[in-house]
Amino acid sequence: NAGVTQTPKFQVLKTGQSMTLQCAQDMNHEYMSWYRQDPGMGLRLIHYSVGAGITDQGEVPNGYNVSRSTTEDFPLRLLSAAPSQTSVYFCASSYGQFSYEQYFGPGTRLTVT
């Protein structure tokens, strides 16, 4: 199994541009989530999904959209990038809603200029 994969690894955007961060898992996990990690900080939950077709907001959802059309994929869309969205983005998945053993992807480092 590849586990949780994220693309791209690095991205530079100009203010106002939009883009999609890709996340995929091949473990048939129901639960997937997106976090951002700023320097010297913990991870903050952006959005999460408990299964295909179901998404909900986390701690810091503003400026981001998600969808979950399949079990495997959970893309994160930045609608209009801002410098405050410069961060490392991690996708995670777990077996189910009540499983705390989340598997994290390698992260996407995003810089917005």
Place this chain on the structure above:
Amino acid sequence: GESVGLHLPTLSVQEGDNSIINCAYSNSASDYFIWYKQESGKGPQFIIDIRSNMDKRQGQRVTVLLNKTVKHLSLQIAATQPGDSAVYFCAENRNSASKIIFGSGTRLSIRP
């Protein structure tokens, strides 16, 4: 707002000694607490979790202690090894497994 926080941002330990990483939390409604390890340039890795109705749980070389009276959580690592160098995060879930909230992390460094 309520948060999960850590007492110390850095911890330096002699190789072979035991490490104790502390965490304070303020939400008494949290059901589970989780410890993650994050090595440089990688995503966090699950270490161990503990349910709020327990006060101790042991894993391989790790023990988590939960003191609900003072809202304190600790991670003990026995016989610390160079491979234990990382940032350690405590996290909590609040009422729902869907929202896992992270603390700011403690960096553990190992002296040879």
